[in-house]
Amino acid sequence: MNEFIDASVFLGMHSEEENIRIKCKNFFVKRMKKEIIMSFETIGECDHIIWGFSRLHQDSYYPFMDRLHTIMKIKRIPYGLKEVNLMSIDKNLQNYKPGLNLALSITHRGVFYTLNQKLISSSIDNIKTIPDEEVELMFPKDLEKYYEESLILKLSVFDF
Structure with missing residues (x-):
């Protein structure tokens, strides 16, 4: 099944909240050999x-x-015409800021991962969140080095 992410999952790897940072980082580490999908908008x-x-x-x-x-x-x-058309007729999708992102995941028969609590508690079937994890996994050695250096940048939940 196709896996889509929004900005909260990607930027969550740099969250100032350790539990968010670890679970988002682990999401990517576990999928290093798999494919995930992001919209150009994301x-x-x-x-x-x-x-x-x-x-x-x-x-x-x-x-x-x-x-x-x-x-x-x-x-x-x-996005393509399928997503625009779905967004224009689905009132439920219109209620959410990433409506076209959600439409993209639906038209491609995928799962949409987010940390957005409003989306997680919605009635949209393909939305998933990332479970909390206690143990931080590591990227491949060279990439891990760059990740650690990148952590000079920390984001609050309000940034994304």
Whole structure:
């Protein structure tokens, strides 16, 4: 089954809250050899948030993020007419900010992972959250080094 993520899952790897950071990081570590899907909008949303930080923070964050996107099978896809049409007729999807993201996951028969509590408690069937984990897993050695350096950037829940 296709797995889609929103910005909360991707940016959660840099959360100032350790439980969120660990579970989001582990989500990616466990899928290093699998494919996950992000919409172009989600990538732009992540960049928009990161660009609000200092050059020092960006220069620490992007070497990790760039390598993760290169090493891991992260498929980036645009919205199409199927998603726009579904969004226009499904009133439930219209109630949520990432409505097109949700439509994308539905039209591609996927699961949509998020930390957004409003979405998690919705009646939309394909939404999942990431369970808490106590043990932090490690990326492959070279990538882990860049991840640790990127942690100079910490995000509050309100950032994403």
